[in-house]
Amino acid sequence: MKKYIYRIVIIVAALVLGVLMVAGLTFIGKESSGPAEDLFSKISSGISLIENKFILGKREKSRLIELKWFDKYRSDKSKLLLPDKILLGAYDDKTSETFQPIAELEDSLKTVFPLIHIYTAWGSNRNQRFPATELNSIHSIGSIPIVTWEPWLTDFDKEAMPGLPNPEVRDKDGLKAIARGVYDIYIDRWATEAKLFNKLIFLRFAHEMNDPYRYPWGPQNNMPEDFIAAWKHVVDRFRAVGADNVIWIWSPHPAYKMFDEYYPGEDYVDWIGVGTLNYGTVAPWSQWWTFDEIFAKHYELLAKYNKPIIISEFGSLAVGGDRAEWFNEALNDFPKRYPGVKSLVFFHCSSDATTTYQTLNWYFKDDPEILKIVKRTTSAWPNYSDIKIAQ
Amino acid sequence: MIKDSTKDLWTFRESKEPSRVELYFLGALVVAGVISIIRLANWWFREEHVGNLILYIILSVIFWYGMLRIILIWINYLGIRKPQKTAPPKDVRVAIFTTSSPGEPLSMFEKTLEACANISYPHKTYLLDDTQDSGFREVAEKYGAIWLNLVGLPGAKAGKINKAMTMTDEEFILVLDPDHIPFPNFLDEVLGFFDDKQVGYVQVSQAYYNQYRSFTARAAAEQTYTFYGPTQMSLHGYNSSVAIGANCTFRRKALESIGGHGIGLAEDLVTAIRIHAAGWRSVYHPVIVSRGLVPEDFDSFCKQQLKWARGVHEVLFAEVPRLFKKLSFWQKVSYITIGTYYLEGLTTLFYLIIPFLYLWFGVVPAKMYFIEFILQGMPVLIFSVWIYLFVQRWMCHPAIERGLHFRGMIQKFACWPIFLKGTLLSLVNKEIPYIPTAKQAVISKMSPFAKPVLMHIVIFIITLTYTIYERRYLLSDVELVSTSERAYGMIAFATIPFLLALGAIYAVIESIKLKSENPWEKI
Numbered sequence: 018m019k020k021y022i023y024r025i026v027i028i029v030a031a032l033v034l035g036v037l038m039v040a041g042l043t044f045i046g047k048e049s050s051g052p053a054e055d056l057f058s059k060i061s062s063g064i065s066l067i068e069n070k071f072i073l074g075k076r077e078k079s080r081l082i083e084l085k086w087f088d089k090y091r092s093d094k095s096k097l098l099l100p101d102k103i104l105l106g107a108y109d110d111k112t113s114e115t116f117q118p119i120a121e122l123e124d125s126l127k128t129v130f131p132l133i134h135i136y137t138a139w140g141s142n143r144n145q146r147f148p149a150t151e152l153n154s155i156h157s158i159g160s161i162p163i164v165t166w167e168p169w170l171t172d173f174d175k176e177a178m179p180g181l182p183n184p185e186v187r188d189k190d191g192l193k194a195i196a197r198g199v200y201d202i203y204i205d206r207w208a209t210e211a212k213l214f215n216k217l218i219f220l221r222f223a224h225e226m227n228d229p230y231r232y233p234w235g236p237q238n239n240m241p242e243d244f245i246a247a248w249k250h251v252v253d254r255f256r257a258v259g260a261d262n263v264i265w266i267w268s269p270h271p272a273y274k275m276f277d278e279y280y281p282g283e284d285y286v287d288w289i290g291v292g293t294l295n296y297g298t299v300a301p302w303s304q305w306w307t308f309d310e311i312f313a314k315h316y317e318l319l320a321k322y323n324k325p326i327i328i329s330e331f332g333s334l335a336v337g338g339d340r341a342e343w344f345n346e347a348l349n350d351f352p353k354r355y356p357g358v359k360s361l362v363f364f365h366c367s368s369d370a371t372t373t374y375q376t377l378n379w380y381f382k383d384d385p386e387i388l389k390i391v392k393r394t395t396s397a398w399p400n401y402s403d404i405k406i407a408q
Numbered sequence: 409m410i411k412d413s414t415k416d417l418w419t420f421r422e423s424k425e426p427s428r429v430e431l432y433f434l435g436a437l438v439v440a441g442v443i444s445i446i447r448l449a450n451w452w453f454r455e456e457h458v459g460n461l462i463l464y465i466i467l468s469v470i471f472w473y474g475m476l477r478i479i480l481i482w483i484n485y486l487g488i489r490k491p492q493k494t495a496p497p498k499d500v501r502v503a504i505f506t507t508s509s510p511g512e513p514l515s516m517f518e519k520t521l522e523a524c525a526n527i528s529y530p531h532k533t534y535l536l537d538d539t540q541d542s543g544f545r546e547v548a549e550k551y552g553a554i555w556l557n558l559v560g561l562p563g564a565k566a567g568k569i570n571k572a573m574t575m576t577d578e579e580f581i582l583v584l585d586p587d588h589i590p591f592p593n594f595l596d597e598v599l600g601f602f603d604d605k606q607v608g609y610v611q612v613s614q615a616y617y618n619q620y621r622s623f624t625a626r627a628a629a630e631q632t633y634t635f636y637g638p639t640q641m642s643l644h645g646y647n648s649s650v651a652i653g654a655n656c657t658f659r660r661k662a663l664e665s666i667g668g669h670g671i672g673l674a675e676d677l678v679t680a681i682r683i684h685a686a687g688w689r690s691v692y693h694p695v696i697v698s699r700g701l702v703p704e705d706f707d708s709f710c711k712q713q714l715k716w717a718r719g720v721h722e723v724l725f726a727e728v729p730r731l732f733k734k735l736s737f738w739q740k741v742s743y744i745t746i747g748t749y750y751l752e753g754l755t756t757l758f759y760l761i762i763p764f765l766y767l768w769f770g771v772v773p774a775k776m777y778f779i780e781f782i783l784q785g786m787p788v789l790i791f792s793v794w795i796y797l798f799v800q801r802w803m804c805h806p807a808i809e810r811g812l813h814f815r816g817m818i819q820k821f822a823c824w825p826i827f828l829k830g831t832l833l834s835l836v837n838k839e840i841p842y843i844p845t846a847k848q849a850v851i852s853k854m855s856p857f858a859k860p861v862l863m864h865i866v867i868f869i870i871t872l873t874y875t876i877y878e879r880r881y882l883l884s885d886v887e888l889v890s891t892s893e894r895a896y897g898m899i900a901f902a903t904i905p906f907l908l909a910l911g912a913i914y915a916v917i918e919s920i921k922l923k924s925e926n927p928w929e930k931i
Contacts, residue, residue, distance in 0.1 A: 027428075027432055027435070028435070030432065030436075031432055031435030031436045031438075031439055032436075032439050034433075034436035034439070034440075035435070035436045035437070035438070035439025035440040035441075035442075035443060036439065036440070036443065038436065038437070038440040038791075039440045039443045039444055039447070039787060042440075042444075042787045042790065053779070053782070053783065054779055057778070057779045057782075061892075061893050061896070064892060064893075064896050065889070065892055068879065068888065068889075068892055069889075071880075072879060072880050072888065073885055073888065073889075076885065079885045080885050080886065081885065112890075114890065114891075115886065115887055115890035115891060116886045116889075116890050117884070117886050117887055117890065119886065120884060120886040143777050143780055144456075150893055153889070154886075154889040154890050154892075157885075157889040158885050158886050158889055
């Protein structure tokens, strides 16, 4: 009997010590993940630097050379706060491995985009951290990144962020929590990495905050003043770490009228963003709207903020109307009709499952008619000769 | 330094008895290791990690099969025991069998037979000879051994042993390889265990005296240190320790109960599993009471490995299923684990291919962040190494056997094509001829076994060159910046086996330059 108890005691004690050792190691791991990761990212950025210098820098034809005209904007934030021409850009959903799809769209339009748009969400997963690899790639090929930064709150691990409520109750008053500083560990880390990145970034934070049917940071969970407080808090955190290379895009949904209630103030906003997607007749709630029907009636209101405007999601589905005509109407004489708009970003998404139960295809790369119209209309814009591929 | 340790080799050594505190701490380390592996598993199996689905499944099976083996090895260690030695019984009759085959150097037998004559416990030495060379008979008689002329028997060594058994009647038979020089106290160490009438055989450690001759010899010896210390002691704890051709003392009745010594490329393992299945107990006694030779050149080492790889699979396919029901649970686990050891050839091949698949075709099995894998895998690595080093306290001669055994690692890596060949030969049930392990360095041109390793090096260099060329001249700038991290990650992943392959080539070249010597003449 005594031997039996002795054995049990030994087994339990071994279990306890084993668990303690792993816990200790995990703790050290968490603490030291900083230096280990730093080393790793230093190696990888060192390699990029070498490749940029000895491979990209030696090429006679490259995207970088074609975007030479854009260099003065890339190195001077003030030029981007009041640009003298329309900057084109694109988002493509197939870019998780490489930005090649963007290059293919550019080839078919015979242009090179100064802006490349990506989406990233908040959370504790690795792909929810500051997207350094993608942003470095975008800069290495001569463009400036636009990052749509979505404050999803349910992906945070509790142990990574002390004081966090359970995921199912996080969305309610989530923006209040952001303003209160609950997510500061994450925000500060992101901001610090953005500062270290040291090149310009357009940041489109918590877009369509006034749409009650889309995202959890909408009015169904938050009051307008909560949004403003959260926005100011986030911008202040960035300013506190010195991340002055961030250009803030405030991007309401124009169809929900009271967006002015959500405006954080001119000291906190650099650009005004608008999505102008035409869903055609794919859903019961949608119908075929021309670009002007979507945008024109709000343009005056948006222009009043006296900030450059970016059409951050520009595109049309093919169901329920003439898509080529939609592009034609939208882009013809665009600068004259909307002089306050200084950027237009194609929403080139092949399988968009965010709004409806079916996946939607916004691709137009393989539609020669649309390509022709985009090429014809944009090349008639004043100042466009600079933007075209260097002859 | 080397001289001192060489002198050191000829004294009796034994493993330490595991203490309670040590066992407790080992248990804690194993618990910690298992938790780390569970933690890694929890991270590994995620949908977002799936690249190419089929490759991901293959990779996962191979990786987790490897992890399972590690866990089994750890659990095995928890059974580590040192058997209690008792004084040898008086007046039991013991035979020592040692065999000679054509081509084996006579001068070696002078040493071995002289040493046999010096064994203090009363015994009879038999030389089982088929050289048809009268010199062997003379040497045997010079040292009082009985010369048995056993020409033309099938089954090489085992055939001769079985024939000799019919010509002798001693109760116990020590099978001694002719390159092993026994110490005088050999029989005093082992005979006491047979007081237990259930004990079928007593195996002792195999140690070597020529490991300082070359990289290959050191590597080969390094690969055995842990096995003849903690591993076999632990197997003993589960009554699963195996007989290893040489230095094994059998109870005649045990051998007779299974119809004589097993025959085949892994005759020792066949014999062990049959004796276990017949219900006998086995003893592993961790003492050094003899020292022998380990292959000194790459070619001989590889031949020995091929022989084992083919033979061990034979045990897995022929013996394990037949005897399965008669084995205890741990005997089943241990024979299956030993029987599948050489599958490592196949798994290594797959690991080698992964980076090339990406660099040539852009296919990835798993989309994992390299740094995350390192952070998740690091605890597993730390505890594996810690356990590996911790159990080294139970080696037979820790002073010279301890270490990380990097040579052993390099040489094991270099053998992956041989292991693979062994597996494939077994699958199609094709035989390889019986090759006796060389006793002298075989001086020749480059070993043909080095070819796959050289090919691997060439493929790596071509791939690296092409990748750099592709990145410099062919890839668009957009592709270039987007693929940089993964491409160089894969190159780094491919560089590790490349370095191991270079180490192996060093061993091959050294083998070519190795001067033939008779190591036994220096003793």
